[in-house]
Structure formats: structure tokens, C-alpha cells
Amino acid sequence: MEEQTPRLCPDTIKSLEIICVGTELLMGHTVNTNAAYLAEQLACTGVPSYYQSVVGDNPERLLEVIRMSFSRSGGAILTGGLGPTADDITVETIARMLDTGVVIHPESQERIERHFQAHHIPMTPSNLKQARVPVGARILPNDRGTAPGGILEVCGKVLIWLPGPPTEMREMFEKSVKNYLKSRAPLHIESTYIRLFGIGESAAEDRIKDLMIHQTNPTIAPYCSTGECMFRISYSSTPGHTDSSAREPVDHLIKAVSDRLGDYIYEIGKRTLPEVVSDLLRERKKTISFAESCTAGLLTSMIGEYPGASDILSGSVIAYSNTSKTDLLGIPSQLIATRGAVSEEVAMEMAIRCRQKFSSDLAVSITGIAGPDKGTAGGPVGLVYLGFSQQDKAFVRCLRLSGDRSRIRYITALNALDLIRKELIHEG
Amino acid sequence: MEEQTPRLCPDTIKSLEIICVGTELLMGHTVNTNAAYLAEQLACTGVPSYYQSVVGDNPERLLEVIRMSFSRSGGAILTGGLGPTADDITVETIARMLDTGVVIHPESQERIERHFQAHHIPMTPSNLKQARVPVGARILPNDRGTAPGGILEVCGKVLIWLPGPPTEMREMFEKSVKNYLKSRAPLHIESTYIRLFGIGESAAEDRIKDLMIHQTNPTIAPYCSTGECMFRISYSSTPGHTDSSAREPVDHLIKAVSDRLGDYIYEIGKRTLPEVVSDLLRERKKTISFAESCTAGLLTSMIGEYPGASDILSGSVIAYSNTSKTDLLGIPSQLIATRGAVSEEVAMEMAIRCRQKFSSDLAVSITGIAGPDKGTAGGPVGLVYLGFSQQDKAFVRCLRLSGDRSRIRYITALNALDLIRKELIHEG
Numbered sequence: 001m002e003e004q005t006p007r008l009c010p011d012t013i014k015s016l017e018i019i020c021v022g023t024e025l026l027m028g029h030t031v032n033t034n035a036a037y038l039a040e041q042l043a044c045t046g047v048p049s050y051y052q053s054v055v056g057d058n059p060e061r062l063l064e065v066i067r068m069s070f071s072r073s074g075g076a077i078l079t080g081g082l083g084p085t086a087d088d089i090t091v092e093t094i095a096r097m098l099d100t101g102v103v104i105h106p107e108s109q110e111r112i113e114r115h116f117q118a119h120h121i122p123m124t125p126s127n128l129k130q131a132r133v134p135v136g137a138r139i140l141p142n143d144r145g146t147a148p149g150g151i152l153e154v155c156g157k158v159l160i161w162l163p164g165p166p167t168e169m170r171e172m173f174e175k176s177v178k179n180y181l182k183s184r185a186p187l188h189i190e191s192t193y194i195r196l197f198g199i200g201e202s203a204a205e206d207r208i209k210d211l212m213i214h215q216t217n218p219t220i221a222p223y224c225s226t227g228e229c230m231f232r233i234s235y236s237s238t239p240g241h242t243d244s245s246a247r248e249p250v251d252h253l254i255k256a257v258s259d260r261l262g263d264y265i266y267e268i269g270k271r272t273l274p275e276v277v278s279d280l281l282r283e284r285k286k287t288i289s290f291a292e293s294c295t296a297g298l299l300t301s302m303i304g305e306y307p308g309a310s311d312i313l314s315g316s317v318i319a320y321s322n323t324s325k326t327d328l329l330g331i332p333s334q335l336i337a338t339r340g341a342v343s344e345e346v347a348m349e350m351a352i353r354c355r356q357k358f359s360s361d362l363a364v365s366i367t368g369i370a371g372p373d374k375g376t377a378g379g380p381v382g383l384v385y386l387g388f389s390q391q392d393k394a395f396v397r398c399l400r401l402s403g404d405r406s407r408i409r410y411i412t413a414l415n416a417l418d419l420i421r422k423e424l425i426h427e428g
Numbered sequence: 429m430e431e432q433t434p435r436l437c438p439d440t441i442k443s444l445e446i447i448c449v450g451t452e453l454l455m456g457h458t459v460n461t462n463a464a465y466l467a468e469q470l471a472c473t474g475v476p477s478y479y480q481s482v483v484g485d486n487p488e489r490l491l492e493v494i495r496m497s498f499s500r501s502g503g504a505i506l507t508g509g510l511g512p513t514a515d516d517i518t519v520e521t522i523a524r525m526l527d528t529g530v531v532i533h534p535e536s537q538e539r540i541e542r543h544f545q546a547h548h549i550p551m552t553p554s555n556l557k558q559a560r561v562p563v564g565a566r567i568l569p570n571d572r573g574t575a576p577g578g579i580l581e582v583c584g585k586v587l588i589w590l591p592g593p594p595t596e597m598r599e600m601f602e603k604s605v606k607n608y609l610k611s612r613a614p615l616h617i618e619s620t621y622i623r624l625f626g627i628g629e630s631a632a633e634d635r636i637k638d639l640m641i642h643q644t645n646p647t648i649a650p651y652c653s654t655g656e657c658m659f660r661i662s663y664s665s666t667p668g669h670t671d672s673s674a675r676e677p678v679d680h681l682i683k684a685v686s687d688r689l690g691d692y693i694y695e696i697g698k699r700t701l702p703e704v705v706s707d708l709l710r711e712r713k714k715t716i717s718f719a720e721s722c723t724a725g726l727l728t729s730m731i732g733e734y735p736g737a738s739d740i741l742s743g744s745v746i747a748y749s750n751t752s753k754t755d756l757l758g759i760p761s762q763l764i765a766t767r768g769a770v771s772e773e774v775a776m777e778m779a780i781r782c783r784q785k786f787s788s789d790l791a792v793s794i795t796g797i798a799g800p801d802k803g804t805a806g807g808p809v810g811l812v813y814l815g816f817s818q819q820d821k822a823f824v825r826c827l828r829l830s831g832d833r834s835r836i837r838y839i840t841a842l843n844a845l846d847l848i849r850k851e852l853i854h855e856g
Contacts, residue, residue, distance in 0.1 A: 028468025029651045040456025054480035223457045296732025297725025300746050304724025307800050315752035318728050324743035
């Protein structure tokens, strides 16, 4: 079946809707990350998408939204509803919509049997349901689970269905759907992300407003998340008409934005701030240690998230209590008593002594008041000191942050990372 | 306007759709947490919801999905599109749909002016756009931002609109929408959550399958997320017919589930595992310290996330490198050389010495291989040792986890928390 020619092949897909199937989404027990992922992927591949829908495990409602996608868009990409139970209705509903039958797909059957053998789980007859596919579909193998996905083109419309679990869905999309969509997209879109820290969205926009207004291709669009903002530069062209000169206006625009925003830019590409800092440390063959108080390990954990952290991360002391600042880092209790645990002096000592304790090239300290209460340290919620120490240099920076405990801790960690980034860059 | 009687008041709302407006959702730059929040809230208030939709900042498409919600549901609850720019189309589109005009709402205007004064931001004429509301609407004040929300009932249908930023939306929903919906819900639903750790979803379901099959009211529904699973017990009754005896079948079912799943249950209620452990430590007046290696601060950070962590958290050593295990915790380098950094013996020493260093009542250590490479420690990816130490007792537990680096670190931290929980409970 995998080799069978699709019944009708639309030259380009004018647009696709995203339809996510699952009562757990309707009940709010699962946040719909699949929709966000697919939306971003559709934008990248150049297939426009104007509608997203969620329906539960209900065949009539699913049929209705699929029908709607045929009437107002070029079809739909669906996730979910491919499980082994009676609740899982996607395959049957697609077959109904396209007026075709459902058959067992032998390769998927073998794959499912092997999966159960490999995991030493007894297989029940209901598991074989997942090998049932609509007649005429191109079947997409599932390398991370049991349910295959599929593509069916009919009457100039296309339906693509993928499993609901995000890891299975993403791998299947990457391997079997992305290039298919690119080859049928009405536009070829190339996007570059410029990532900023330390400047608000509106202030950043103000600096490049003229570029944003006058650009039609490439375009610049701003996006912001907690503590960070980002500009996406997208260049669209007609497929088959992309030549090497297409990069020129993009590069020109990136340069213009870089000139205006300089040091605020930590990445032109896909890396996060912790990744950029980790890579800088690795390139410069430096090790780092942290002395964290109010962030309680959040900063260290952000570096520890990335593979190969052992090359650069010596370790940390989370000196949450005052006695631990004294016992573990050797901060004089007298200093804490006179200046306060949240003070420039204590932050400085924490950084210097942390670096000594771990024999690392760099050290960063954090002491602050994350709230909601002021605690015993005195000073307002959101007051944070960052200390930095290296062989020939040590200094302290004071932050005054707003928001709840969770935000203050997170923004503090980002500030610490950005401070390390700037020190490493300016050192050369 | 706020006091004006709604034009037509449907006795009950049979169902509501969720419609989220915003090009950032269609582009996949924002994950739609608003839909998940509102879906859960609708389920809790007893208003059924069978459809969710997302459209961009496009009046025709928004009008179309609102129309659809009137034809197939009892109306819709909308978020987004209430900003000050020309892109923000929700209020105008609602007015068009309901064939009514748009007027300035004086209280909202004052509120917006005060907001800008308080934040020392110059106000532009476009900001006043946010004070424009559909004629006849009940206006919902925004205590966290500038755009008011609203409720309009017409022809037996209802439209509710809320701002897009999640903090503004949630506060407005809690203060002004929740009770309104409860009073018009066709059902009164009470839900209780039973939260489990250490058992998979299917194994947990197997133990209570008979209860799940035979229950119609209350019902039990399973939900799972990374490393955890949860059962929701929901009891529905007709509004006005809820008496105190309604709790009986719910309590009976909770007891039956508890008998079957015992120790796996860490919470009957809303608290997360780190919250439960924090509360247990606080109740028992115990302090804790951590020695983390592969989790690199993640465990400590999960405890640090909750207010009042300073009562229970002494601190941590993140002993990432072998030398830091020796220098900071005093683990003999000989022991690391002979047994390996990832070994039962090193985990035991880390826990015991951590407790001594911090003078805490309890200590937990973690040493393991989070991957993707085996590193220098030897042993397979996913091999983790957890050490536990208190005054009269110390032991080590070995975990063999699967998945990627991020999952292994997270599941390790959850296992450590659950180990602490069980030790505190069994100690009494």
C-alpha cells in the first residue's frame, strides 16, 4: 500500500487546518502543544494555516470539522485518536469522510507485534486495531510507538493524520511529512530568528520600527516570552524560483537589526541563552561554578540540561540558609550579620569563595529576595545581587525585578546567564 | 452599562465553545494555554464544551467561527484580540455578530487612564480603543491590564470575551465569569483529583478497572503526564438538587481507589509532589539538604519554587565534577576511583556527608548518567543512584530509567521527592 500512487495529487496545498482530536484536550487536562508545533512547522514549510480546531473522541463532530476543512481550506493535518480502544476514531472517520474502506496494513501489523515483543508486554487483539488504515493511503511508519500515520490526497484536498503523543508525532512529522509539505507548499519560506535579552519588546521594536514598516519581503515579526524577546525574519519565494541571491536581502536586514540592537542580541539562530553560554564556555575552554541562594539551583539546572555539561560545569553550592553560606562557602557570619544576606558584599564574597572552592575559571553568585514574603533578609521583594568572579576580576550587579516568585527566580537566572555571556564575549 | 439588565437571559447554557484569537497562535509562536485553562474551568463549572477553535486577527474568519458556535453550541467564550492596535478585532466582530453598536465605556476609560499614569507610560489615542465595548454588554473589569472583558446574552446564546494575556484572563475569569457560569450550568460538577507516583497509567487502571467500568456517577477518568498519573473523580448533579449526601458516593469511591493504590497516592487534592514533600517537611519540622550530580540543581529548584522554602531547605551541593565531590563533600577520591562516581557507595557517602555539611535533619543524594553519552562514569544511560540519610538511617536506591536526558533528570528528581515522602510518612 505504501507504494500505491495517491488517488489525486494536488499540485500545491493552498492551506491546511490543524485538527486535534482528544477528550483530554476538551477537558483541559492536556495543553495542546501539538497544535503549536504543527502551526510553527506549517509556517516554516510555507503552507498557510488559518484555522485550528479541537474536538473530542466523537465521530460526528470530527467528521464535521474535517468537512469544514475541505470547504474552507485545502484539507487538514490531524493528531490523536489513533489509539487501540473503541474511543479512537480518527482512521474510521477519515475513511468515512473519503468514502473508502479500512484494511489491515501488514507492515504496521508486524511493527506492532515486534514492538510488544521488544517491550515484553502481552499483546491484546485490540492492539491490532492500530494496524487498520484507510484504503489508498500512504502509510507513515511510527518509529516511537505503535500507531502509524498517513497521507491521503483526494479531490484536490489532502488529509494527513499523526499520532497524539508529542514525541511520536514530532518524529513522524520530521521524517515523513515535512519534505512532503515543502514540495507542495505555495511558498518557499526561510526564517531566521534574532534572539534578545535585556530589552523589552516595545523598546526593541522602537529601535527597528522603520525597518519593520518598510519591509514586505523579508518581513520582521516580533515575539516575546518571559524575559526574552525575538524577531523572526522571513523571506518567501515561489518554489523553484529560489536562487542564491535570495539570501542577500535577508542578510542585509539581519545586519541592519544587529547594528541597532547590538549587545542585546545573544543569538541569530535557534539556540537558547543557556545553550549559547554553554557553547561559549566550551569554545573558550572555561569551567564555571555557581553559588545560588534564592534561585535554589535553577541557574545550574539550566546549564545541566544540555549534553556535555560536565566539560564546563564544576558544580554549585546552593547556600539557601545563612548557616550554609558560612559552613559551605566560608562567608563570615559577621559579614552576613552586619550587611545582610542579600547585600552587595555577601554576593561578592559568595562569587569569590565559590570560585576558590570549585577551582573553576569563573564563578557567579546569586542572592536575593524572590518573595512572596520579604523574609528575614530585609529589602524589597525582587531585590537581587549577582556576583561575578574570575582570576583578575570580580564585581556585583544589582537587579530590581518585579513579578511573582517564579518569575523573579527565572529572570534572575537569565540575567546571570547574560552577564556570563557578555563577560566571555568582551574578553574575546 | 455595567448595571444594565442583559437583553435576554438563557436559563442554562447548554454548551460553550472556546475560541482563541491571535495570529501568534496560528503561527505556533504561543502555546495555547488559555484554551486548556478555560476547558478545565468549563468542565469544573459544569458547562459542557465540545469544540475549540483558533483563528488569526481576521474579522471574517472570527465572525464565521462565532456564528458556528451559535449554530452548534450555546455560544462561545473568547480570548484575545482586545489590544489597542488595528489588528485587534474581537469587540468590533462581536458587535457585528450581534448586530449592535460599539460605545466608549467610561469606567474602562478611566481605568485605562489611571493604569498609564500609574506606570508612568505616555498614553496614545489608540490605547482608548480598549475602552470601546459592544452596546448592551455586561463589562468585566481588568485588574491586571487595560482591556476590559464582557458578557452578552442574546437570543438564548451567550458570548463571553476575555483578554489574551494569561494572567489577565485568569484573574478576570475567576472574579467575574466563574460564578456566572456556575449559576447557568446545566450540571453541578464536583471533582477530586487522586495523584499517583511510581505506577504507570495502565497498571494503575488495571487495579481499579472494575470501579471505572461500573461507575456512572461519580465517574473516574485517568490522565497521565511525564512520570505521573492522576485519576479525576467527578460527581454531577442538577443545580439546586445537591444535598450533603452527595459527598457519600464520592467519598466511598475515593476510599475504594485508595485501598487499591495505597502508597502510590501522594495527594488527594491539588498539590504537586514537591508541594506535598515541602508541606510534610514543614509539618514535621525537618530540614533537608541535597547533593545532586546529574540532576544539577533540578531537585533543589523544585523545592525552592514554593514560598517558605527557607523553613525546610538548608541548601545543596551540586557536585558535578569528581573533584567537586571530593573538595566540597569530602568523598574520598579513592572511593570514586575504585567504585566509580555513579555507584551505590558514592551515593551513600554523598548523602551522609551532605547531611553533616549542612547540619540538616535529612539529606538526599543523586548520582547517575543522564546521557546522551555514557560519559566517563561507566554504566548505561539512565542508571541512577539515590542516597538517603537521616540521623539513624542511611540507604541507597538504584533506578534504571529510560528516555532522553531531560526526562531522566526529571524522573530522577520525582523519584527522590517520592522517596522523601515515603520516609517521612512511614516515620509518622
